[in-house]
Amino acid sequence: MRLLVVEDNARLAKMLAAGLRDDGHAVDLAADGEAALDRAFTQPYDAIVLDWMLPRLDGMGVLRELRDRDIATPVLLLTAKDDVESRVAGLDAGADDYLTKPFDLDELSARLRALVRRSSAAATSNRLVLGDLVLDLSTKAVERGGSPVGLSAREFALLSCLMLRKGRIVSRETLLDALYDEDDTAPASNVLEVYIGHLRRKIDRGQEKKLIRTQRGEGYRISAD
Numbered sequence: 001m002r003l004l005v006v007e008d009n010a011r012l013a014k015m016l017a018a019g020l021r022d023d024g025h026a027v028d029l030a031a032d033g034e035a036a037l038d039r040a041f042t043q044p045y046d047a048i049v050l051d052w053m054l055p056r057l058d059g060m061g062v063l064r065e066l067r068d069r070d071i072a073t074p075v076l077l078l079t080a081k082d083d084v085e086s087r088v089a090g091l092d093a094g095a096d097d098y099l100t101k102p103f104d105l106d107e108l109s110a111r112l113r114a115l116v117r118r119s120s121a122a123a124t125s126n127r128l129v130l131g132d133l134v135l136d137l138s139t140k141a142v143e144r145g146g147s148p149v150g151l152s153a154r155e156f157a158l159l160s161c162l163m164l165r166k167g168r169i170v171s172r173e174t175l176l177d178a179l180y181d182e183d184d185t186a187p188a189s190n191v192l193e194v195y196i197g198h199l200r201r202k203i204d205r206g207q208e209k210k211l212i213r214t215q216r217g218e219g220y221r222i223s224a225d
Contacts, residue, residue, distance in 0.1 A: 001046035026181035033057025052079035067094040074115035131224040162222040
């Protein structure tokens with residue numbers, strides 16, 4: 001997933017980014033509300049982790065601006081406020097979920113996965129299924145025909161991006177965004193083709209039904225049709 005973390009506490013932001021990247025996600029950071037909007041208006045994200053108390057524009061202001069622009073990206077609001085009135089205010093402003101500080105990183109990751117599943121109209125469990133291909137977002141396990149498939153973190157991120165949009169064409173830009181974030185060195189021009197080749201060897205080789213399709217000039221899609 002491509003995630004935006006909006007947090008003005010540099011230490012916490014660095015910890016969140018490291019943990020989410022370890023889970024195979026691409027993470028961009030913003031330290032204030034205005035920077036968050038600049039990113040969200042120009043870059044599609046699978047989800048946004050948004051702190052309530054921010055300089056320049058607070059989390060509530062960011063939420064209202066996003067929703068006023070019809071940006072429906074799922075937002076997980078982080079705050080030290082744990083009273084009912086604050087939770088209600090955050091949800092009414094457009095947050096999709098709410099997590100109070102201090103929090104557990106595993107819980108935050110699980111909540112993000114749930115938000116993305118709901119927004120993508122995927123299955124209501126952690127398992128994404130396409131024919132005999134099964135991907136578990138929580139355990140990072142992949143199986144084809146009941147046999148485990150070993151994937152690297154970036155291969156898993158690429159397959160997740162395709163599976164969350166199964167049946168639809170996914171552009172090269174969207175797939176590259178799922179693999180790399182702003183702190184990464186610019187990838188080589190053919191890196192996506194290399195990773196798609198790895199996936200095809202691991203997912204489709206020896207299978208009667210090939211799942212990963214190239215849409216020339218447009219991108220790739222995964223489909224059992």
